[in-house]
Amino acid sequence: MNTKKPQESLVIMNEFVMPNDTNMMHNLMGGRLLYWMDIAAAMSAQKHSNRLVVTASVDNVSFQQSIKLGDAVTIEAKVTRAFNKSMEVRLDVWTSNIPSGTRVKSNEAYYTFVAVDQEGKPVPVPEITPETADEQTIFDAALRRRQLRLILSGRMQPNDATELKALFMAAKHEA
Template structure:
């Protein structure tokens, strides 16, 4: 199985915030944004793996700025690293008020997906080939993020998190 470039998984999804998407303050409901982010990330993961994927985890999502009724939401999603049967996808969310000409970054997050075959069994995914400095930095950090996710979910003993230990030990020196 040959590797694939990170840029080949890049997708951009746009949504217009309509009244049915908002809360009583005319801000986009967080759950609706998470739904859109999950769709965008899944498309990116599928593009990389050429498989059906399922969401395995969602990292912390902080809502930095409210997104208003009438704003255009742009979600950029791109695979940052492929592991054996899973991929990590980074998302950046922007809100644009077209009449005023303003655009703000509202959110960023990492989603993890697992690739499945037609019987619902996990299958290997292609290796990711990062090219730019930013892609290489995201790739390098992905193993630490994965170890942290596994520790927080109780699926990894903190003592086994070699990448995280190395990061903290380097910070002490």
């Protein structure tokens, strides 16, 4: 199976925050943002795998900056690492007030998708070949994030998480 570059899976999605997207404080509702993020991430995973995909997990989504009524939201999604049948997608969310010209990072998250065939059975996906130092750093850390997800879901025992243990052991030796 061929390898692909992270840039090949890049999706940039834009939305305006309309009144029906907001809460009583005129801020974008978190659930609406998660919905948009899931769409962008799924498109990225589909671009990478050329397959139907299903959401397997959503990591911690940190809300760093509120998004206001009338703001433009830009979601950038890109596959960071592919495992056998799953892909990790990083999302960066930016909020812009177009009249004032401001642009601020609002959120980031990692979603995991599984590629499936027409019957819904998981299928292999192409590997990722990072091109930049930043992509390599995110790629390397993806294995630790994956192990943490597997531990939290009960599908891996903590003692089997070799990458996580190595990270904590290195921190212990540095202290």
